[in-house]
Each structure stands twice: as C-alpha cells, then as structure tokens.
Amino acid sequence: MFDAAHQQNCTATIIAPRYILTAKHCVAESGTYTFRIGSLDQTAGGTTATADAITKYPGVADLAIAHLSTSVSATYSPLGRTGDVAVRQTAQVYGWGATSQCGSEINCQSRLLKVADVRVNSITCRDYTGGIAVCANRGTGITAGGDSGGPMFASGRQVGVASTSDRSNNTAYTNITQDRSWISQVAGV
Template structure:
C-alpha cells in the first residue's frame, strides 16, 4: 500500500496541497494548512510532552518537547516559518506554555528540531534507542483531522487525540528516510497529526511523516537518527 504524505499544512501552497495528497510513494499530507487529526482512537488524558505547532499563527502540526529549549517535529511541518508552540496542554486553544521557534534544523529524513526562544519547564519526551518488532501495538498522538473531510483544517480536534496502531515493519518516510510503518489499530493518523509522536512503553520511537488516512501510516524512525538529534539538542 502506498501512503500519501501525511499532513504538511505549514507551507502555504505546496504543503497545504501536499498534506494527504496522493503521491507515488508518500507525500506529506496537507490539509488546507493543517496537519492531520487522528481518525478513530480517543482523547488523550496524559501527554505533558505534547506540543501544538502553529505557523504564522495558523494551527498546522503536532510536535513534542524533548529538552527545555528543543522541539522535535517533522521537516515538512517547518517550511512555512513563523513557528510557535503551545506546550503541555491537551487543549490546543488554551493552557500550557507558549513559546516561539527561533532556529530550525532539518535532516535529510522527515525530521526537524526547533530551538525555542525560552526555556520551558515540562515533562520532556524521552527518545527510544531501539524500535519494536512487527506486530507490536504502539500509540500515536495528534491534533489532526478526526474524519476525512474536504479541507481537514475544518475537522481538526481541539483536544489531543491518541490511537493504537500496529507496527507492520520498516519502510521509508516522505523524504526517503528510515521509517516505521504501522496499520490501523483503533485509529489512524490524518492531516494535522504530522510531526507528532509514535510511542512505545513510554518512549518516543517515531515522528509522523505520511499516512493514507485509512489503513497505513509511516513514522520517521527516531531510533535511527538519535546521534543527529543528540548532536544538536543534546538529548
């Protein structure tokens, strides 16, 4: 199955159109300026490391805070510029801590690190050093679309959602990087979920890159790029 790129919603024209747009392999899913929502699943009750990403004030992607001044998200989520984040709140419209991005680092894979303009006290997402085997049930989080609608910016979730997906094996992300593919469990990622985490046993193993919004999703494999993340963010 060929997943379409997950949720780019950041870049005004390109990424907006790309989010979920079918591509030969996987194109970042664009949803009219927002990243995908989780379709199915349920509402998260505890995710203090979650961060909602805004580009020029517009809700776009999901992310995680991994250190006092560092955010981890997808590369296709940061091209729009004017990045800001609401950190540590399940409600994307209130609560938590607001911070702006002042410097962005991108990898050749679908990964980006954003340095914040202030130090944020939070429970930081811990990154795994190895990924689980095929058949393992893992969790994915995001503020993306809750159903397949014409412009997913109109069907995003105000509250952070979570779903179980089942690891199907290794694959590639939207840019050809190493990724973990997973199939529908009780939900699947959609526009607006891009950049959000895949979690196993409390550790982040992936960053949302692509999805067909029905059965299959691909998450850039964080465990394969730990040295790059550590060289920049120190974690």
C-alpha cells in the same frame, strides 16, 4: 504547532527545555512557529513558546528540530533507542489532526489531543521524504492531516515522528531510533 498565521498545521513533541521535535515537511526555511506546551487543548492552557531557529535533518529523514527562544519547564518526551520498537508490536500515536473527512471545511483539526493504538508492520519502511520509518496499520485509529510531526510511542519511549498516512489503514513514522545521534548532536538529548 502553529505557523505565522496562527493556523495549526502539525503536531510536535518537546524533547528538552528549548527543543521541539517535528517533521521536516512541517517547517519552512524561514517563518515563525509557535508551540503550545503542556496542554491537551490546542487552544488554551499550558505555555506557548516561539522557535528562534529550525534545524532540518541534513539527509532524507523527515525530521526537524525547533530551538525555542526561551526555556520551557515540561515533561519531556523520552526518546527511544534501537530495540524499543518491533514488528507486530502495538504502538501509540498522538496528534491534533483531523478526526473525520473534512470535505470543504477549512479547518477540521481536533481541538483536543487524540491518541490511537496502531500495529507495527515494519521498522525499515520509508517515510514521506525517503528516510527509514516505522510503518503501522490502523488499530483504534490512524494518523490524519495535522498529525504530521507528532509522536509514536512504543515501550514507553518515542520511537517515531509522523511523516505520512493514507488516512485509512497505513501510516509511516520516521524511525528516530535510527537518527538518535543527529538528535543528540542538535538538542543534546
């Protein structure tokens, strides 16, 4: 996900031909957002599409849905339902976030999509904005800056949207199984 200045600022998932799911804290009330869809390299390949509208979750959950100006044919993220994620389960997290401590570097985001296993320790903790979240501990990696808005998968379905992390051992993903009715209302999925 790129802002108007073409700076990669968050990760997101395509959930339908014209809808992208991301974190509320990744988007402003106005602005231009472009998404690269269908590539593991954030700088090349796939298709790019621009959002023509952003809908933020009306409550405290750290969720937003971008409506694309054109339809995109892709593999859409299958969304989870209650029961798809449980405490002590291993889940996978994806993103283009930082892969090391950045120090004074301006942009240390990963060019290639990364994946890590994490261990779920709660399905009722809190996300960055106070919504219900899936929290997890480091496994083979952990969420970092730039991963916000990216997916957590468990049981083969997306169960969370990256919200916050201590970039060391703990991460919180907004629990989308709790907000499926809102996602369906906005995006029809």
